[in-house]
Amino acid sequence: MKDRKSAGEYPQELWNLFDRFVHGDMDRRAFFEGAAKFAIGALTVEALWQNIRPNYALANEVPPDDKRIIVQEITVRSPKGNGTIRGQLAKPAQGKVHPVVFVVHENRGLNPYIEDVGRRLAVAGFMSFAPDGLTSVGGYPGDDERGGELFKTVDPAKMKEDFLAAARWLKYLPDSTNKLGVVGFCFGGGIANFLAVKLGYRLRAAVPFYGIQPTAEETSHIKAKLLIHDASLDDRILKGWPAYEIALKANNVKYTHYTYEGVNHGFHNDTTPRYDETAAKLAWSRTLEFFNRTLKPNFHL
Numbered sequence: 272m273k274d275r276k277s278a279g280e281y282p283q284e285l286w287n288l289f290d291r292f293v294h295g296d297m298d299r300r301a302f303f304e305g306a307a308k309f310a311i312g313a314l315t316v317e318a319l320w321q322n323i324r325p326n327y328a329l330a331n332e333v334p335p336d337d338k339r340i341i342v343q344e345i346t347v348r349s350p351k352g353n354g355t356i357r358g359q360l361a362k363p364a365q366g367k368v369h370p371v372v373f374v375v376h377e378n379r380g381l382n383p384y385i386e387d388v389g390r391r392l393a394v395a396g397f398m399s400f401a402p403d404g405l406t407s408v409g410g411y412p413g414d415d416e417r418g419g420e421l422f423k424t425v426d427p428a429k430m431k432e433d434f435l436a437a438a439r440w441l442k443y444l445p446d447s448t449n450k451l452g453v454v455g456f457c458f459g460g461g462i463a464n465f466l467a468v469k470l471g472y473r474l475r476a477a478v479p480f481y482g483i484q485p486t487a488e489e490t491s492h493i494k495a496k497l498l499i500h501d502a503s504l505d506d507r508i509l510k511g512w513p514a515y516e517i518a519l520k521a522n523n524v525k526y527t528h529y530t531y532e533g534v535n536h537g538f539h540n541d542t543t544p545r546y547d548e549t550a551a552k553l554a555w556s557r558t559l560e561f562f563n564r565t566l567k568p569n570f571h572l
Contacts, residue, residue: 281323283504285309286535286545289323290507293419294378325415325542330383332541333390339364340393345400347440352432353425357410358402359386361393362446370450370566373438373466374401375459377540379418380411384542385456395559397452397566400441404430434462435469442473450566452476452495454558456539467493476565478558481508481536484515490522497526498561500554505536527561529554 285306292302303316310316335342345360358381362369372392376385381403389401403410407429408421442451451474455463460482467477468485474495481501485493497519501509509530519526531538531550538547539554 281544282309285323286504290505290536293415294507295419295423299416323544325382325384325540327383327542329542330387332387333394335386335390337390337394340390342390342393346406347402347437349433349436352429352436353407355406356402356404356433356437357406358400358437359389360398360400361389362398363393363396366396368446368448369396369398370452370562371441371444371447372397372399372562372566373434373441373451373453374399375434375453375455375462376401376404377456377537378422378458379415380405380422382411382415382418384540385459388454388456391555392454392562395562397562398441398444398447400437402434402437404433406433431462431465434466438466438470439473448566448568450475452478452562452566454478454480454562455482456480457482457537467495467497470495476562478561480539480554481505483508484511485518487514487518487521490515490518490524493519493522493524496561496565497524498558499526499528500539500558501528501530502534502536502538502550503530503532504534508536529557 288302288305291297306319307316310319341362341364343360344357346355346357349356374385374389381401385401389399392399405411405421408424411418412421442449453463453466460479463477463479464482464485467474468489471492472494477495478498534547534550535545537543537545539551540546541551
């Protein structure tokens with residue numbers, strides 16, 4: 272990743288603090304106080320913060336004007352949620368119908384990294400929709416800290432209804448094959464699991480990246496095939512895996528689980544130093560192969 276240090280250049284304790292901060296377990300002041308001991312020499316705490324926070328100028332693997340795809344901003348009705356939810360619809364420029372993939376952001380709203388993921392899927396032959404769970408409060412504000420604060424103001428139950436409405440809308444678009452998959456990251460990984468529970472047979476494939484797992488009872492409703500990506504240094508998420516695996520096996524859910532060694536929560540996000548190129552590229556290649564196999568007819572390796 273250009274112009275950014277790697278996660279290994281910072282102590283793991285700092286990343287543990289950062290993980291607690293971005294997931295709401297401590298405020299900015301507490302994070303800065305905890306991070307102060309890692310600001311040594313000419314490196315101030317503020318400079319350290321700027322080094323480890325996302326740099327979305329790097330999130331442009333597939334630009335919106337790429338000639339291979341068509342990108343639109345779409346608003347979807349959500350009567351049981353917040354009324355409407357906006358998002359990015361991206362699809363291949365060629366072809367009349369496409370399998371569809373729902374893309375769910377982290378707990379900051381629809382930032383440029385997730386929009387780019389949606390466009391990467393379009394280049395790979397899928398129609399994707401990446402909704403913004405912050406639509407009801409004005410949408411992603413262009414800054415992750417502000418996005419995190421706005422996120423806390425949205426009713427979680429209504430936001431889930433927004434995602435359900437948008438996923439159902441995507442599945443039944445006229446240019447959809449009705450074969451629906453979902454991929455989500457962090458909070459979005461939890462939503463990928465939630466949609467697998469709620470949509471049952473209407474969802475074919477779910478790919479949660481380091482997402483909170485459903486309960487054993489909820490797992491009994493999953494009919495989709497799962498591809499689960501976790502990070503070995505992500506104790507917060509991994510502690511839920513043993514119970515989830517028992518529930519998956521008990522309910523005969525077809526799943527594949529990978530734990531990527533030596534990487535942190537958020538390792539796929541290529542706009543932060545937590546990004547691990549080797550693990551991210553491997554996880555993404557596995558994700559595309561999984562969607563090709565589960566969503567595209569007559570696909571062969």
